[in-house]
Amino acid sequence: MIDFSILVAVFFTLCVYSFLYKESPFWRIAEQTFIGLALGYTTILAIKNIIDVAWIPISTGKNYWFIGSIILGLMLYTRFIRKYSWISRWPMAVLIGIGTGVAMRTVIEAQIVRQISATFISLMADTAQKTFNNICIVIMVVTSLFYFTFTGAPGKVSGKIRTIGRYTLMLTFGATFGYTVLTRMTLLIGRFTFLWSLGARYYLLVIGIIMLLALALKEKIEKLVQGKHSSLSF
Amino acid sequence: MLIAGRYSSLVFLLAFSIITFYIIQRSRRGKAPQIRKLPAIDAIDEVVGRAAEMGRPLIYTVGGVLDNVEAPQAITGFTILDYVAHKTAKTGVDLIICPRFATHIPIVTDIVREAYRAEGTLDLFKPERIQYYSDTQFAFATGVMGAIARERPASFIMIGAWWAEALMFLETAVIYGAMSIGGTANTHQIPWIVLCTSYTLFGEEMFAAGAYLSKDPISVGTIGATDIERYIIISLILLGVILVTMGIPFLNRLLSM
Amino acid sequence: MEKYVVWKDHRWIYLLLIVVVSIPILSPIGLPVPISKSTMMSFDLIEKLPKGSKVLVSSVLAGGNWPDLGPPETALVQHLFRRGVKIVFIGFADETPTITETTLLPRINKYGARYGEDYVNLGFLAGGESAMAAFANDIRKVVTVDFVLKKPIAEIPIMKDIYKCSDFDLVIHIGMAEDPIRQYFTPFRVPLIVGVYGMMGPHYIPYLEAGQLSGMVIGLRGAAEYEYLLGFKGEGLMGSDSLSMTHLLVALFCILGNVYYFITKTKRKGDKR
Amino acid sequence: MSEFLRRDIPLLITAFLTLFMLAEYFIDLPILGKLGGDIRSWGVVISAFVLPIGIVTLVRNNVTIIRRREKNWPYYLWSLIIMFTMIITGLIGDLGKHPVFIWLYNNIFTHLSSTMYSILAFFITTASARAFRARNVDAALVLISGVFVILTVAPIGEVIWPGIPVIGNWFLDIPNMAGMRGIIIGVGLGVLALGIRTILGYEKGIVMGEKER
DSSP states (O other): OOOHHHHHHHHHHHHHHHHHHOOOHHHHHHHHHHHHHHHHHHHHHHHHHHIIIIIHHHHTTSOTTHHHHHHHHHHGGGGGSTTTGGGGHHHHHHHHHHHHHHHHHHHIIIIIIHHHHHTOOOSSOSSHHHHHHHHHHHHHHHHHHHHTOOSSOOOHHHHHHHHHHHHHHHHHHHHHHHHHHHHHHHHHHHHHHHHTSTTTHHHHHHHHHHHHHHHHTHHHHHHHHHHHOSSOOO | OBOTTOHHHHHHHHHHHHHHHHHHHHHHTTOOOOOOOOHHHHHHHHHHHHHHHHTOOEEEEEEOOTTSTTHHHHHHHHHHHHHHHHHHHHHTOOEEEEESSTTHHHHHHHHHHHHHHHTTOGGGOOGGGBOOOOSSHHHHHHHHHHHHHHHOOSEEEEEEOOOTHHHHHHHHHHHTTOEEEEEESOGGGHHHHHHHSSEEEETHHHHHHHHHHHOOHHHHHHHHHHHHHHHHHHHHHHHHHHHHHTTOTHHHHHHTO | OOTTOSOSSTHHHHHHHHHHHHHHHHSOOOOOOOOOHHHHHHHHHHHTOOTTOEEEEEEOOOTTTHHHHHHHHHHHHHHHHHHTOEEEEEESSTTHHHHIIIIIGGGSOOTTOOBTTTEEEEEEOSSHHHHHHHHHHOHHHHOOBOTTTOOBGGGOGGGTTOOSGGGOSEEEEEEOSHHHIIIIIHHHOOOEEEEEOGGGHHHHHHHHHTTSOSEEEEHHHHHHHHHHHHTOOOHHHHHHHHHHHHHHHHHHHHHHHHHHHHHHHHHHHHHHO | OHHIIIIIHHHHHHHHHHHHHHHHHHBOOHHHHHHHHHHHHHHHHHHHHHTTHHHHHHHHHHHHHHHTTOTTHHHHHHHHHHHHHHHHHHHSSSTTOOHHHHHHIIIIIHHHHHHHHHTHHHHHHHHHHHTOOOOSHHHHHHHHHHHHHHHHHSTHHHHHOTHHHHHHHHHIIIIIHHHHHHHHHHHHHHHHHHHHHHHHTOOOHHHHOGGGO
16 A cells, blocks of 8 residues: 655655756756745744734733734835835834844853853963863964954064964864764755655655656657647746 | 843943944044955955966856845955956956846846946946846756856856855866855855865955955944954953963953953 | 866765665664763753753754754753653744654653643744743743643643743753853853754854853764663664764765875876976 | 935834843843833744745745746746645644645655755765865865864764874864854954944944845
């Protein structure tokens, strides 16, 4: 008995991977379905969110001020009317003002003050290894901070300091490179764990082979289709 | 009156606000801080020079959504494009531009046309060399990959807010032997750009190059102010380290007030 | 084309990767998983949580990032249910409440926890960091009803004495780490553990070292370590062999590619002379 | 007058709200906290309205493509059909609880979105084989620390040689920690500078949209 849900899931997964072999109608179906479903889903969640956060407080008579926020929310949509699109700047200004203020007030302690005091480490620690590490940390923090200064005079010494800073940052990007491989391979493993799972394995082989054949003979199929429907360009 | 435990943040906020306000005011009155000649600009000159020398095209892509947090990176991309367009107008290099979003097309077209008019070679300006593919990520990336394979450029420059698509066309640029320069503030994409290009502008260095070229008083003023703030932070760290090494945790307690 | 390119048609490399990722899935090898410091810190902190203490689990879990964020959140939430603490779920991505109900909770042994008394799902708030700040400072002002039963917050037993972020004994955030540090830890000083995307791990090491994070579980690798500590075989441990093989492949390509490059480079320099 | 409404009011709103959020955080006045809570709850409501803007933009783009019969127009038509199916089934009965809505989400959407992001694993592998070369010192340093960190993340690293995780973790805890701290402070200064410019009204960018620039 064919499990239609697994069949559809395997089909769309392989449609995306068909992009690796050849750009084809399979890929375009997958891409457009993804965009359509994503926006359809977001709409429902947005409506649900508006009801929970704005409509219910008003309908239960809790707080009539919320009507103001709904009006501001609707003002966003004036951006689609050319003549009045400037009105949408008011609600955008509210969002940007809150967002900037909320991030700014705590970023000072979280990303500046606390990071400075965390770098107060002794250069004569208990073990030789720790002392070496602490010296490296202090030098590397100071040089990578100094690397991003642009108005000082371009002297020999400042050039040397900036080079150390740039090399530190390169080692930092190496670590990011290492862990980015982790994220990308994780997503790949997640997909193939599903494709090789007992339920999906047979669909993988059947749909996979059919799709490979269709892609291999893509050019021939297109000539065939071209003959019949000149307007439909696949 | 003030909430305890937040005094040090408030002191930093007030101090840095005054520094930023003062430096921007001075720079708007004409006394802007001097940004040093950045190695990035030399790298861009070298890459444009290579395209002129080999008589092959130069592909320039600019990325970043205009109406959100990515806007500053897109603007820097436009500023550097203006600089490059002036150079290609002078040297007659075939400049191809691949804008990331449809909203970039009018802006990019104006920049290049004005640059060619300013250099007096308006006849060399060809609007069809501005090739737009799609707003969606992978369709844009495959479009740029196709352009690189088709045009076989000598040089490739990509400035802006890049995401996963960066690696796709960077690899193609390396395979086809283009000498390339990359610039972004998205730290998660910098490893690829460093590994595939001859020079990388990352984070503030990209904004500094933009300010150096645009001479916009507010951007140059902001960079001057942030430099002073960095010198303050560096001296605080060095002072703190010395005090802690001598066993005086005075600065620690001061900063955690 | 660059002369020293090893593979003309890159699609053979795709096939090789598919083979390398599939073999360990079909026949696992079972390599040991060393435990890292950041995962150990998280496990020890939750292990010491007294029964009945209140924990906030805020997350941006979604279909697209499930393989990266799902396993860490599953391991952490499984440990919370085992400790018998009270859990409040809140989502900051539009899919989070749905995927928490349909995918996350069904695979967790809840040790008889009852919805409403021991755990509750407060749904989704739009607005990113600003919504997080709004939620942390005054929950009842932005959340009116819960996600599952649609009951007003005041009538839900678990929410009886919870008004703002400081009423929680521990906060766990799944997603990025900087906005929870700015909106949960910095203003309220509540201990914060994060489950983050693998690629963001290195970016948050300074916060761990500065004491702003009390623990961090980094992507699938962190989840595998945590599952090993909890003693149950989830997606993390099942995927760790494939993780080894695929990483080894990339590392070998980097090494061999550069060895080949330097050999041909010296040969090329030789021709020029 | 219209200039005042069009440009100055939005800038004043942004500057005032940024300042208010700062005042609420630093000054110990309960009234500020209460008002701040109200403003933020307004923000959450407005943000909810931002989400569907993507739909209006997409529908507008797709309709123009379909009307002009541009290349691949049938796919854009399909995109609208599947989107409205999702919206209509989502609206029937309890919001987002209709069986077809949940089926489309579980069996197509989640698979599509995680597969889309997994495709990058292939590009990393080909790029590491063909493009990642130590052409200059920068790339060499990224490769050295990169390879050690990759083999530290993979459990097999320790099996090959116990020294790998020791070196890998050193790269992670010392140079990476120091370099990232420099970047974090830099980003902090950037957020601060953007905030200060917003309060001073120099930051027209995001509020005005691209026409103004």
